[in-house]
Amino acid sequence: MKPSTALRSTALAAALLAAGLAQADVGVATPGQLKVGMDITYPPFESYEGDKVVGSDPDLAQALAKQLKLDVAYVNTKFAGLILGLNARHFDTVISGMYITPERTAQALAIPYAQTGASILVKADAEARPQTPEELCGLKVGLQQGTTWVTQLQELSSSYCTANGKGAITVSEYPSAPEATQAMISGHIQAQVEIAGAAKQIAERSRQRVVVSTPGLIYKQTLGIYVQKDNKALHDALLTALAGAKASGEYAAMLSKYSLEAPAAN
Secondary structure (H helix, E strand, O other): OOHHHHHHHHHHHHHHHHHHHHHHHOOOOEOOEEEEEEOOOEOOOEEEEOOEEEOHHHHHHHHHHHHHOOEEEEEEOOHHHHHHHHHOOOOOEEOOOOEOOHHHHOOEEEEEEEEEEEEEEEEOOOOOOOOOHHHHOOOEEEEEOOOOHHHHHHHHHHHHHHHHOOOOOEEEEEOOHHHHHHHHHOOOOOEEEEEHHHHHHHHHOOOOOEEEOOOOOEEEEEEEEEEEOOOHHHHHHHHHHHHHHHHHOHHHHHHHHOOOEOOOOO
């Protein structure tokens, strides 16, 4: 081998090794790839458009991966199983319209990335059109399995509804938001509680069968990027990548496009 060729080969090997080490340093399981767990049934956060995954969370994932010089792979997982899947190392991170809660941060690290809230959906011809959670008393309410509102509605039912003789809230959980909507259209439930951006799209795509009854947001909370508790390398890398996406303008564009707000400063 000629000296110049040997030098080039050595330099290439060193570059590839450095790239591999750099990717290992950010805490991804597969070199060159950021595996993102999400429930891809949840527009406008994530859904399929043909074979393409679109929405605010894929936009954010792509912006973060770009900063880290990684490709993105999406792992479609039911919402209720996302944290379990994360800790079973089925993917590197969860970005899936998921609120930051004490229960979840007991199991994984979270990085705030946006703020939103919930809305109440009803059939367009429904007599009951609740504008507040308290007006759900006495109604059958459906929502996606694993959401934070299950506990909140159960607590509201016992502490306010039944205590004031207004009738309990009957809470039913469904594997996905579309299944909850279908149950409402079919008459099995009277209302659906859903994250505001998704609720808006459900109403818009329902061919006027479903409407949002709440005039504003209820249960306002912060959305988070989740990583395994023992993966501080990826947590820190994603924090740096998020700062880079903010500096590039991609983060602000994502918030504007999907009517989200930046999370409140700590």
